[in-house]
Amino acid sequence: MNHQSTVRWQGVTKTYPNKVALADFSLELGTGVHCLLGANGAGKSTALNILCGIRAASSGKVSVLGEQVRRAGPQAKLIGCVPQSLSFPPTLRVAEVVRFIAVHYPKPLDFATVAEKLELTSLRNTQCGSLSGGQRRRLGIAVALLSNAPVLILDEPLASLDIDGRAAVRQILLEQKELSRCVIMASHDYAEIEATADTVTLLKGGRTLLSGATEAIRDTLNTHYLSFYSAVELPAELSRLGTVEKLGEQKYRLITSEPDQASRLIVGTLTEPRLQISKASLEDAVKVLLEEGQE
Numbered sequence: 001m002n003h004q005s006t007v008r009w010q011g012v013t014k015t016y017p018n019k020v021a022l023a024d025f026s027l028e029l030g031t032g033v034h035c036l037l038g039a040n041g042a043g044k045s046t047a048l049n050i051l052c053g054i055r056a057a058s059s060g061k062v063s064v065l066g067e068q069v070r071r072a073g074p075q076a077k078l079i080g081c082v083p084q085s086l087s088f089p090p091t092l093r094v095a096e097v098v099r100f101i102a103v104h105y106p107k108p109l110d111f112a113t114v115a116e117k118l119e120l121t122s123l124r125n126t127q128c129g130s131l132s133g134g135q136r137r138r139l140g141i142a143v144a145l146l147s148n149a150p151v152l153i154l155d156e157p158l159a160s161l162d163i164d165g166r167a168a169v170r171q172i173l174l175e176q177k178e179l180s181r182c183v184i185m186a187s188h189d190y191a192e193i194e195a196t197a198d199t200v201t202l203l204k205g206g207r208t209l210l211s212g213a214t215e216a217i218r219d220t221l222n223t224h225y226l227s228f229y230s231a232v233e234l235p236a237e238l239s240r241l242g243t244v245e246k247l248g249e250q251k252y253r254l255i256t257s258e259p260d261q262a263s264r265l266i267v268g269t270l271t272e273p274r275l276q277i278s279k280a281s282l283e284d285a286v287k288v289l290l291e292e293g294q295e
C-alpha cells in the first residue's frame with residue numbers, strides 16, 4: 001500500500017512468557033473497513049490492542065497517521081476503540097460514561113447523535129452494572145463513535161448483538177466508510193464481513209496467512225461448491241479433493257479449492273450428475289484454507 005496508509009504495523013512481535021502472540025506482523029491500512037480474521041488465539045486482539053496503545057509491542061513499530069504509537073500515548077486521540085471485553089464502572093450511568101470519555105477527544109460528537117443510532121437514548125440514566133451484554137456492547141460502540149476520530153477499532157463489534165443491533169452496526173460501518181474513516185475490526189461474523197469489509201487479513205498463530213481486498217481473497221482461494229446427484233457410491237478420490245456433504249437423497253455438495261479437477265471427476269464417473277458450480281462463501285473458503293494447513 002502507498003504512503004497514504006492511515007495505520008501501519010511494521011514487523012511487530014508480541015511475546016508472553018510462554019507464547020508468541022504476534023510474530024513479525026506487518027500491515028498497512030488506509031481508509032475503508034478492514035477486518036482481521038482468524039481462529040481463537042490467532043493474534044487479532046493483540047494486534048488491535050497494540051495499535052490502541054493498550055499493550056506494548058515486544059518489538060517493531062506501529063503508527064497512526066504518521067504518529068508513532070506508544071502505550072497510553074498521545075496517538076490515542078486519533079483512535080476510537082471498542083475493546084473485546086467491556087468493563088464499565090458498574091455504578092456509573094450511561095450518560096456519565098459518555099461524558100467521561102468524550103472529554104479525551106478534540107471534537108467529540110454529542111451523546112444524542114450516537115445514542116439514536118444505537119438505541120441508547122432511553123438508557124442514558126441507567127447504571128452500567130444493570131446493562132445487558134448487548135446493551136453494553138452498544139454502549140462500547142457508541143463510545144468509540146463519539147470520539148469522532150479518524151481511526152475506529154472494533155474488536156468483535158457484533159458479539160451479543162440482536163438483529164437490530166447488527167443492522168445498526170452495519171449502517172455505522174457504511175457511514176464511516178462514506179466519511180473516509182479507517183475502520184478496523186476483528187470478527188468471526190463472516191456474513192457481516194462480506195457485507196462491509198473492503199479488505200481482510202487472515203491470521204494464524206500470530207502470523208499473516210493472507211491479506212487483500214475481500215473479493216480478491218475469495219478469488220485467490222478459489223473455493224467452490226459443487227452440487228451434484230449420484231445414485232451410486234461416490235468415488236473415493238472425491239473426498240481427497242475437498243469436503244463432501246450429503247444434502248439429501250442422492251444429492252451431495254463438495255466444497256473444494258480444486259473445482260476443475262473435481263468437476264472432471266464428477267462428470268467422468270457419475271451418470272447424470274446434474275453438476276452445479278458456485279463460488280463458496282468467504283467463511284467456507286477460509287475454513288478450507290485453515291484445514292489444508294493442518295494436513
Ligand SMILES: Nc1ncnc2c1ncn2[C@@H]1O[C@H](COP(=O)(O)OP(=O)(O)OP(=O)(O)O)[C@@H](O)[C@H]1O
Nearest residue numbers: 016019020021038039040041042043044045046047
Ligand atoms: N495477557 C496474556 N498473557 C499470556 N498470553 C496471552 C495474553 N493475551 C493473549 N495471550 C495469548 O496470545 C495469543 C493471541 O491472543 P489474542 O487475544 O490476540 O487472539 P485473538 O485472535 O484475538 O483470539 P479470539 O478470537 O479468541 O479473540 C493467544 O494464544 C492468547 O492465549
